[in-house]
Amino acid sequence: MNRTTTALLAALEALITVAIGIGISLVPLTLLWAIEHGFSADWFSLWRAAVDIWLLGNGVAIQVELPSAVVAGTGLPAAADPFTVSLAPLALTLFSVVMGARAGVRAAATRYWQSAVAAGIGTVVVLATVTAVSAADRALSPSLAQAVIFPALVYGLGLAIGVVRGWHRMPAGHDGRIGRLAERIQDRLDEKFDRFDRAVVGAALRGGVAAVTGIVGVSAVLLGLLILGNFGLVTSLYQSAQLGVAGGAVTTLAQIAFVPNLVVWAASWLVGPGFALGTGSSISPVNTIVGPIPGLPILGAVPSGDLTFGFLGLLVPVAIGFLAATLVRPRLIAALRGRPLVGRLLLAAVGIGVVSGVMLGLLAWFAGGAVGPGRLVDVGPNPWLVAAFTAVEVSVAAAIGMASGSTSSGERHAPVSLRTADRSR
Incomplete structure (x- = not known):
């Protein structure tokens, strides 16, 4: 053409x-x-x-x-x-x-x-x-x-x-x-970075993406379980609104458009900071403070009281950060063969936390905003808190994951081919 x-x-x-x-x-x-x-x-x-x-x-x-x-x-x-x-x-x-x-x-x-x-x-x-x-x-x-x-x-x-x-x-x-x-x-x-530096950066990027994907996936499952568990309340909100068949269908389509937002809110809840449904409200694993909220039926899935074991949700990003590190660790050790491991493994773990924190913080930023006057100008998670909590939790878990296992596993991998720029070093 x-x-x-x-x-x-x-x-x-x-x-x-x-x-x-x-x-x-x-x-x-x-x-x-x-x-x-x-x-x-x-x-x-x-x-x-x-x-x-x-x-x-x-x-x-x-x-x-x-x-x-x-x-x-x-x-x-x-x-x-x-x-x-x-x-x-x-x-x-x-x-x-x-x-x-x-x-x-x-x-x-x-x-x-x-x-x-x-x-x-x-x-x-x-x-x-x-x-x-x-x-x-x-x-x-x-x-x-x-x-x-x-x-x-x-x-x-x-x-x-x-x-x-x-x-x-x-x-x-x-x-x-x-x-x-x-x-x-x-x-x-x-020219600027040798293959060992690129291996650490690559492990941080892959691990960070894997961690965010895992957290968002678990959050989607959690959202589905909350909707099913509160299906009676959601249905009653539909009935009380008296929308009719056509109005109910349009309302459902509108709520579907915001499902990705709700998934990110659930991810913010798992990480720790939670989210707000208006100024002064807070919905997190440790406490729930909710004032008057819009009467959207899907919001009936929002927890209305303190959860006795809500703090267990904080284990999800920790477990996922650990798994993400164990996934990228063998390849990283193979690429670092013959080089000191401790410092680079720790650096990769911190990189995984930073990448995941930045990504989830951006998602939290996109998923929030204003929906009305007064207290409704503040709806959604705080992106800075979400990014900071995610980076710390995933970094610590990834460091534990990088420290676990044998450092000789890289010997079973095929030798890593060197580019021309590396062979000339």
């Missing part, structure tokens, strides 16, 4: 991504409009709502100014003043990243991948700007500056992941320029 065709296809993929992202909300809202209102209400208000939801999922804050009649119905005096909603439904964020990654893989397979990336990001910028302008009104107004930047950043992150993944899959020599670029980067790293 030539440069123009490549750019046009990338722009089309970005257009489809934005269209599906908005359609995920627009289609069920339109069905609700048709069933409940018989096509009589203003459909364009549904378009604005769907665009606001999509922008919110891409990190754009929404300024809300409620009419006086609605404020009186909420019973919240703080709702009379404009407030910001910034809690992103991470399912929509993940969708944009995945679609961007798919486009990035295809772009990496062409000679004009730079044009594809630029066309994709540029298309998202234009579409996000146009839709944000069309969705703005007095009640709900997305931040135009954020709409220009944040959706493109989210999609661009996916593109970057896809391009790197596509390059990794390419056979040697598939594209001369890409191959030479990868070789220059690798040679530069070889």
Whole structure:
């Protein structure tokens, strides 16, 4: 394909991504409009709502100014003043990243991948700007500056992941320029760091990713068990809301969009700091302080009192950190054969903790935000506390894992091949 065709296809993929992202909300809202209102209400208000939801999922804050009649119905005096909603439904964020990654893989397979990336990001910028302008009104107004930047950043992150993944899959020599670029980067790293340093860094990265994956996986299971264990309360909240069939379906879809947020909240609970459902509230393994919360049915799964053995949840990140270290330890010892082990094993353990802390802290940052006025401006985990607790717990557990077992296990591994830069040392 030539440069123009490549750019046009990338722009089309970005257009489809934005269209599906908005359609995920627009289609069920339109069905609700048709069933409940018989096509009589203003459909364009549904378009604005769907665009606001999509922008919110891409990190754009929404300024809300409620009419006086609605404020009186909420019973919240703080709702009379404009407030910001910034809690992103991470399912929509993940969708944009995945679609961007798919486009990035295809772009990496062409000679004009730079044009594809630029066309994709540029298309998202234009579409996000146009839709944000069309969705703005007095009640709900997305931040135009954020709409220009944040959706493109989210999609661009996916593109970057896809391009790197596509390059990794390419056979040697598939594209001369890409191959030479990868070789220059690798040679530069070889000049600055020997293979022993790279082995420690690689072990820290692999172990940190494994630890975060394990913690998030256990958190997803825990969330499922909490929902099943509190299914009666969740059902009663559905019934008390009197949403009807269509309204219940739309509410369920909205809650599904926030399931990744709830998984990260559960991970924050396991790590220790927990999360908040409003200023002054705290839900953690050691105590639970909950004030008035939104009446979403899925929040019925939130623990409402102190758990007698809640502190046992803190053992999960410790156990996972230990297992992550034992997984990467044999390969690291094999790579360090003939070198002092204690210092490098300890450094790798600290690296595993730092990587996992940074990753889980970022997830906690993305999973929190504001959902309303007053005390509802503080919802979700504290990312700094989550990062610090995770780094300490996983580092200590990883150090124990690195110290366990025999240091002679590396002898059973095949010799590690040396690059040219290493042989010349």
